Amino acid sequence: MTPLLDVQGLSKHYGGRIGCADVSFRLYPGEVLGIVGESGSGKSTLLNCLAGHLGPDSGQVIFDTRGDGPRDVLTMSEPERRMLGRTDWAFVHQNPRDGLRMRISAGGNVGERLMAVGARHYGEIREAAADWLGRVEIAEARIDDRPSAFSGGMQQRLQIARNLVTGPRLVFMDEPTGGLDVSVQARLLDLIRGLVRRMGLSAIVVTHDLAVVRLLADRLMVMKDGHVIETGLTDQVLDDPQAPYTQLLVSSVLQV
Amino acid sequence: MNAYNFAYLDEQTKRMIRRAILKGVAVPGYQVPFASREMPMPYGWGTGGVQVTAACLVPEDRLKVIDQGADDTTNAVSIRKFFQKTAQVAVTEKTGEATIIQTRHRIPEQAMTEDQILVYQVPIPEPLRFLEPSEVETRKMHALEDYGLMHVKLYEDIARHGEIATAYAYPVKVEGRYVMDPSPIPKFDNPKLESSALQLFGAGREQRIYAVPPYTRVVSLDFEDHPFDPSKAPHPCALCGAEDSYLDEVITDDAGSRMFVCSDTDYCASRREDAA
Amino acid sequence: MYVAVKGGERAIDNAHAWLAEERRGDLGVAEMSIAQIREQLALAVARVMAEGSLYDPDLAALAIKQARGDLIEAVFLIRAYRTTLPRFGASLPVETDKMACDRRISATFKDLPGGQILGPTFDYTHRLLDFALAAEGLAPAPAPQAAAAPDRLPHVTDFLAREDLIQPEADGSATPRDLTREPLDFPADRPLRLQALTRGDEGFVLSMAYSTQRGYGRNHPFVGELRIGRVDVEMDIPELGFAIELGEVVLTECETVNQFMGSKTEPPQFTRGYGLVFGQSERKAISMALVDRAMRWEELGEDNVGAPAQDQEFVLYHSDNVQATGFLEHIKLPHYVDFQSELELIRRLRAEAAASQTQEAAE
Numbered sequence: 001m002t003p004l005l006d007v008q009g010l011s012k013h014y015g016g017r018i019g020c021a022d023v024s025f026r027l028y029p030g031e032v033l034g035i036v037g038e039s040g041s042g043k044s045t046l047l048n049c050l051a052g053h054l055g056p057d058s059g060q061v062i063f064d065t066r067g068d069g070p071r072d073v074l075t076m077s078e079p080e081r082r083m084l085g086r087t088d089w090a091f092v093h094q095n096p097r098d099g100l101r102m103r104i105s106a107g108g109n110v111g112e113r114l115m116a117v118g119a120r121h122y123g124e125i126r127e128a129a130a131d132w133l134g135r136v137e138i139a140e141a142r143i144d145d146r147p148s149a150f151s152g153g154m155q156q157r158l159q160i161a162r163n164l165v166t167g168p169r170l171v172f173m174d175e176p177t178g179g180l181d182v183s184v185q186a187r188l189l190d191l192i193r194g195l196v197r198r199m200g201l202s203a204i205v206v207t208h209d210l211a212v213v214r215l216l217a218d219r220l221m222v223m224k225d226g227h228v229i230e231t232g233l234t235d236q237v238l239d240d241p242q243a244p245y246t247q248l249l250v251s252s253v254l255q256v
Numbered sequence: 257m258n259a260y261n262f263a264y265l266d267e268q269t270k271r272m273i274r275r276a277i278l279k280g281v282a283v284p285g286y287q288v289p290f291a292s293r294e295m296p297m298p299y300g301w302g303t304g305g306v307q308v309t310a311a312c313l314v315p316e317d318r319l320k321v322i323d324q325g326a327d328d329t330t331n332a333v334s335i336r337k338f339f340q341k342t343a344q345v346a347v348t349e350k351t352g353e354a355t356i357i358q359t360r361h362r363i364p365e366q367a368m369t370e371d372q373i374l375v376y377q378v379p380i381p382e383p384l385r386f387l388e389p390s391e392v393e394t395r396k397m398h399a400l401e402d403y404g405l406m407h408v409k410l411y412e413d414i415a416r417h418g419e420i421a422t423a424y425a426y427p428v429k430v431e432g433r434y435v436m437d438p439s440p441i442p443k444f445d446n447p448k449l450e451s452s453a454l455q456l457f458g459a460g461r462e463q464r465i466y467a468v469p470p471y472t473r474v475v476s477l478d479f480e481d482h483p484f485d486p487s488k489a490p491h492p493c494a495l496c497g498a499e500d501s502y503l504d505e506v507i508t509d510d511a512g513s514r515m516f517v518c519s520d521t522d523y524c525a526s527r528r529e530d531a532a
Numbered sequence: 533m534y535v536a537v538k539g540g541e542r543a544i545d546n547a548h549a550w551l552a553e554e555r556r557g558d559l560g561v562a563e564m565s566i567a568q569i570r571e572q573l574a575l576a577v578a579r580v581m582a583e584g585s586l587y588d589p590d591l592a593a594l595a596i597k598q599a600r601g602d603l604i605e606a607v608f609l610i611r612a613y614r615t616t617l618p619r620f621g622a623s624l625p626v627e628t629d630k631m632a633c634d635r636r637i638s639a640t641f642k643d644l645p646g647g648q649i650l651g652p653t654f655d656y657t658h659r660l661l662d663f664a665l666a667a668e669g670l671a672p673a674p675a676p677q678a679a680a681a682p683d684r685l686p687h688v689t690d691f692l693a694r695e696d697l698i699q700p701e702a703d704g705s706a707t708p709r710d711l712t713r714e715p716l717d718f719p720a721d722r723p724l725r726l727q728a729l730t731r732g733d734e735g736f737v738l739s740m741a742y743s744t745q746r747g748y749g750r751n752h753p754f755v756g757e758l759r760i761g762r763v764d765v766e767m768d769i770p771e772l773g774f775a776i777e778l779g780e781v782v783l784t785e786c787e788t789v790n791q792f793m794g795s796k797t798e799p800p801q802f803t804r805g806y807g808l809v810f811g812q813s814e815r816k817a818i819s820m821a822l823v824d825r826a827m828r829w830e831e832l833g834e835d836n837v838g839a840p841a842q843d844q845e846f847v848l849y850h851s852d853n854v855q856a857t858g859f860l861e862h863i864k865l866p867h868y869v870d871f872q873s874e875l876e877l878i879r880r881l882r883a884e885a886a887a888s889q890t891q892e893a894a895e
Contacts, residue, residue, distance in 0.1 A: 078400060079399075079400045079401070082400050082402060086404070101408070104408055104412060105412060105415055105416075107411070107415055108408050108411050108412050108415065111408065111411055112404050112405070112408045113404070115404045115407035115408060115411065116402070116403075116404025116407075117404075120407075120478075120479055120480050121479060121480045121481050122411065122414055122479035122480075122481050122482050123481045125411065125479075126415075143415075144415050144416070260616055261616075264616070265615075266616070266618060289715035289716075289717065290715055291712070291713050291714045291715050292715070293615045293712075294608075294611040294612050294614065294615045294712075294854065295612060295615065296612035296615075298608065298854075298857065298858030298861060298862065299854065299855045299857075299858025299859050299862070300858040300859035300860070300861065300862025300863075300865075301858060301862050301865065303858070323865070323866060324866050324867075324868055324869045325869060328540045328541065329540055329866055330540045330543065330544055330865075330866075331865050331866070332540070333540045333541045333544055334544060337541075360865075361867070361869045361870060362869055379859070379862065390845055391718060391845060391849075392718050392719075392845065417881055418881070418884060419880075419881075421877060421881070423870070423873035423874045423876065423877040424869070424870040424873045424874070425870075440867075440869075440870050441869075442869055442870065442872070442873040443873065444873070461855045461858065461859055463715040463716060464715075487876070488873075488876065489872070489876050502869070502872075503872070504868055504869070504872055505872055505875065519868075519869055519872075
């Protein structure tokens with residue numbers, strides 16, 4: 001089976017400081033990979049390098065494209081990468097303000113990706129937007145409201161709808177539940193899990209919250225100081241951590 | 257009036273502008289940066305159009321200048337006089353007789369021919385400017401054909417107003433590639449952008465020249481279920497009776513009585529002459 | 533029967549005639565000469581030369597006269613005239629350390645080689661209207677004379693540079709891009725930014741500089757040195773094989789010394805802002821130096837805090853008063869064709885809104 005994403009030897013430095021060092025992994029279709037670590041561990045740097053927001057110093061990020069099979073994303077032209085970014089890839093930011101257009105209606109936010117890939121039928125765009133608002137539990141009556149009038153949880157759900165509307169094959173999530181109340185987090189996680197399973201999405205979720213990965217991820221990657229120190233099936237890593245740091249991480253959560 | 261070169265600008269400058277024009281013709285709808293010169297009329301008053309006209313003029317030309325469709329509006333008079341003074345070219349008010357027409361805000365009603373050049377004065381050449389203020393970003397968006405945002409704007413119009421609420425400077429896509437601002441012409445004029453004449457657009461303050469060569473495909477942006485509608489006031493011209501021309505609304509007394517007359521003064525006058 | 537408005541041409545001629553009359557004012561009052569403007573409104577002349585980018589006091593004085601004292605209009609006249617001048621070549625860079633200084637002060641040192649020279653400054657005057665000036669014909673008492681300053685006054689920043697306390701500026705051997713001969717292009721390098729600032733509107737540059745002092749991109753400036761005086765302008769003549777002196781110009785130069793706390797890779801060091809303006813115009817020169825320094829954030833590895841003065845696109849696109857005035861005032865040109873289409877749109881949208889309300893009421 002061809003991996004959807006094949007990452008080889010990815011490194012990124014900031015001057016003398018390590019962002020992430022020599023990271024390699026494979027992600028297969030339908031799989032959810034969790035990347036955990038404390039802040040400064042390099043997990044966000046890694047995610048941004050994978051998603052093309054940051055240029056790594058070395059390494060390969062090979063994605064199994066629909067048209068041309070496996071290709072190194074880092075050597076693609078900017079137009080190709082942007083096209084990928086609005087079709088097969090999606091990126092859910094921690095802060096919905098970074099992923100939404102706050103002065104555009106909810107319907108316009110969801111419709112943008114459709115229009116960017118050529119949708120030109122207003123009625124159909126609006127129908128798709130309404131459908132997706134429903135799927136993320138936002139009332140259709142709010143379709144013409146701007147996200148600035150939404151609660152934090154609603155904004156995050158809108159961001160997810162906006163990302164998933166083009167049926168992407170790979171979703172990057174950066175602390176998708178960060179900054180939300182605990183009860184809102186639970187509902188959002190439940191929603192994301194349902195969407196991921198139903199759509200058979202592949203996803204890479206970066207978080208410092210082990211509860212998030214326990215619920216969402218099939219496999220885990222633990223990072224510290226820019227290096228991957230442990231990988232494995234989620235249950236295996238969380239229930240029987242091998243690296244001393246992972247043991248600390250898991251036990252500190254259990255104490256909470 | 258020998259203190260200035262023919263058509264005011266020196267030959268080097270005209271060559272620089274012609275190179276920009278040729279590049280614009282080669283890449284229809286693409287905004288070519290050019291080193292706009294300071295002209296003796298204010299920015300925003302047609303400095304871009306004047307420079308393009310100056311670079312195109314030859315002594316045998318016959319020039320027509322219109323503003324709002326009219327030959328006798330102050331800015332049209334001022335620019336026409338400028339070229340009479342600095343280039344001593346013949347001028348005309350007849351659309352059919354002109355070899356070069358410089359215009360602000362209108363396309364003449366009478367169809368133009370392969371032997372004619374239409375020069376537009378452009379205030380803001382960037383159709384994406386009011387969606388994205390940074391020039392660095394908008395140039396990137398054009399380069400990558402990243403035009404989703406433009407349609408989001410149109411979507412928002414329909415969601416809010418039930419129709420695309422852009423009445424002038426209505427954006428178009430040129431030859432299936434570049435989204436272009438046709439300058440602030442009423443959208444009624446958009447279909448005339450597909451023309452036999454060479455159309456050149458000059459933006460002096462913003463230092464951009466772009467072009468629509470003859471017979472280029474120019475499509476006004478729309479949705480399949482909300483097609484572009486080049487409508488105008490549903491009246492005939494009160495002077496010549498034309499039903500196919502763009503009309504100005506004129507308030508005729510204190511009580512607010514109004515009448516509608518052709519904005520293209522030459523078109524209106526010719527029709528009345530023909531009728532007489 | 534309505535007849536479309538005609539007669540734009542005659543109206544324009546008449547307006548011009550009226551303007552000429554108003555410009556002259558009351559014929560019972562003596563006409564101002566160009567020489568009077570040049571000599572007695574010298575700072576206005578300096579501003580017009582600086583923002584007009586053309587050093588010619590007589591032409592600037594003429595422009596001020598023709599513009600009825602509207603300095604931006606005068607700048608515009610100068611710019612339009614400048615367009616038509618053929619360009620024969622470029623001068624050599626002027627040597628400001630050989631400036632014959634009328635004024636030279638440093639705020640960073642109490643005294644320095646060559647001394648502090650106050651020169652003809654308003655700084656310590658009390659701003660009281662001097663009614664004696666209203667009575668004409670009084671010549672001022674002659675100012676005391678001193679021996680001329682030395683031929684070469686070293687720059688204050690050179691003293692700091694000797695101790696490596698201030699960041700060195702690399703010699704730019706490349707010919708900088710010319711703002712008036714090439715379209716503005718981003719990112720704009722420092723020579724281009726400085727060109728835009730020196731011909732930028734004094735009020736705009738001042739306000740941008742002021743905003744950095746009030747916290748929008750603060751950069752802790754000291755006026756290392758401010759000098760005003762004459763410098764020689766020289767040009768290489770290929771046929772001769774050496775440079776000859778073309779004349780001299782009055783310039784104002786300001787170098788600021790700015791705090792820089794250093795980064796992980798660089799120790800703390802002072803950095804510079806630079807201002808150079810035609811004529812005596814120290815408000816402009818100091819402002820220019822502050823804004824120059826603010827726009828250098830990227831090269832110095834500082835944070836972009838989102839301050840307007842740090843945004844080179846914002847500053848460079850909006851600093852030119854001839855562009856700004858023209859575009860601002862063009863909205864008074866007829867726009868009735870566009871307005872007509874807006875009118876029709878609003879009427880239609882209102883009619884549709886009214887119809888749907890009636891329908892809702894009926895339901």
